[in-house]
Amino acid sequence: MSSRPYDPRPARHRPTPVPSPAPSPAPAPSASWAPPAPAYVTLAGADWLASAARVPHEVHALWADDPMAPVVLPCGTVFDVIDAPALFGRRILARLWSPGGPGSGPVAAHRGRLLLFAAPGTAQRLPALLAWEEWGRRDRTAPPLLCYGTGDAVTVPPLYPSPEGSEPTPAVARWLIAPEVRHPRLPGADALLWACVRAARATTLPITMGG
Template identity: 35%
Template sequence: MEETIGTTDTAQIPRQRAGEQLLDHAVRYAEERHWDVFPGTWLEAGDGKEYCSCGDTDCAAPGAHATRPDWVNQATGSAAGARRMWGKQPKAAVLLPTGRTFDVLDVPESAGFLALARLERMDLPLGPVISTPDRRMIFLVLPGGAAKAPALVRDLGWAPSSLDLVPRGQGHYIAAPPTRIGGLGPVQWARRPTPENRWLPDAEELISPLAYACGRERSRPGTVPSA
């Protein structure tokens, strides 16, 4: 089970309680949300530090990336399949392929919280939202949203390359809570999956608040625009 960190609706982030296992979450994602899941790398301890199981000391996402190039063939929506895979390596990251049951829109954390507040004021539909320990927020949208996002951003008057708004669809994946990324900490839910947000929004319903928030982030002093 999860408890919530934060005192306002906008800042609520569930926290994993002691005893919860990655396997439990992988099975719940498959059973309750019908999301495909697959296991990734994991963290190994040594010399007082934690290292990615891939063996790369400069790993960009230690303990939170795919273990092989054909990861797409590992993904399963079967709870029994998830139990089998995490039974072999209980510490493996929980990874979710995008472009199947959902796409994602990935923005800076500050822009994400600003967009959440605006979405709630406007009473716009909202699906689950992930908060990552490297200060990103990931909004789940209907499949196909990633492909539409650049044109939607242009329709709002922005050049897609000028905003730190990253759409991901077919061929990509994300790390799901409670996966830990190196020494940064766990991936968490900013808006956890519930029966009420089972039906995901279309990217078109979120793109204006997200683009506006990313534009505000871009204009802050000291912020470097994305390439």
């Protein structure tokens, strides 16, 4: 159990959470980009995630009982999710956080994949934009990307990382950049296209589907 107990009270009664340090832009795009730490969900971030559910208070009740519980949430209204192999996903993040880049929203890791939370509607627009760029041609090291939007659902990680010293569970997702505010700024299709194309152009080695 986490040392940060989850508080299920309505947001208007909650104290303002202490913000985590803002992510520092990467000095140069690189596959070795590392996210800021610690990656745990604030109370405001939990409100944002729960708002995607049909009955948000049921999600809050689940987390109040067990903050380490993963939850399945629908996409399409509060967020979409772009799913990339881990290595290529980190290259996308390096571009998003490069000087002059737009930054990213929350990001999770799960089973060798990176889940980039994006603005609603991104899952519908991005595939067409990538097709225009001839994404995935044989002469490119650009892996297929999975786009989850309306009608899809994703498993979001627990609110907090596993306690130190506990046995990690490979199947459990974890936050690389956790939700911290009630209305996070999410990249849209154009920003992700920009980052994906530049990540692919900078790639000199083939990327396997496992990341």
